Amino acid sequence: MVSKYVDLNQFKEQIRGQPYNSLVQHHLRRQSVHELVLGIKGTTARLPQGVIGRVETLIDMWNSRAHDADFWRRDCAEVFEEIIWEGEMILESSGFKKDDETLFNIFQVITLNFASAAATQPTLRKFAGIKKGWLF
Numbered sequence: 001m002v003s004k005y006v007d008l009n010q011f012k013e014q015i016r017g018q019p020y021n022s023l024v025q026h027h028l029r030r031q032s033v034h035e036l037v038l039g040i041k042g043t044t045a046r047l048p049q050g051v052i053g054r055v056e057t058l059i060d061m062w063n064s065r066a067h068d069a070d071f072w073r074r075d076c077a078e079v080f081e082e083i084i085w086e087g088e089m090i091l092e093s094s095g096f097k098k099d100d101e102t103l104f105n106i107f108q109v110i111t112l113n114f115a116s117a118a119a120t121q122p123t124l125r126k127f128a129g130i131k132k133g134w135l136f
Helices: 008-015 020-030 033-045 049-067 069-073 076-093 100-120 122-128
Strands: none
Touching: 008 076, 008 100, 020 069, 020 076, 020 100, 020 122, 033 100, 049 069, 049 076, 049 100, 069 122, 076 100, 100 122
């Protein structure tokens, strides 16, 4: 989970220039499937109750991109910006204040969801160019 203060611009600059699959791989290598699922649940629980259903729809929409090989090679900062923009639209249209922590949590839920899927689906890992371990 995330601390009380998240600087979205600073985080975006930290991940700029890396392919998105490298961030998913980072989570996959550092957490077990069980920890990833707990992370998704815990991060989702931090979202405003009134937007959880819409964020779940957003997750499904992003999941459809997993079948596009170019998606996995996109610059992580660009994917981050797009998810944050979509999160802002969800919060705004639902009447909730946009804050960096909530927006970051939306991004994290989507990224952890991809890592969880990659943990159990070798074909997805291969297609996306994600290595579970150091050798494979």
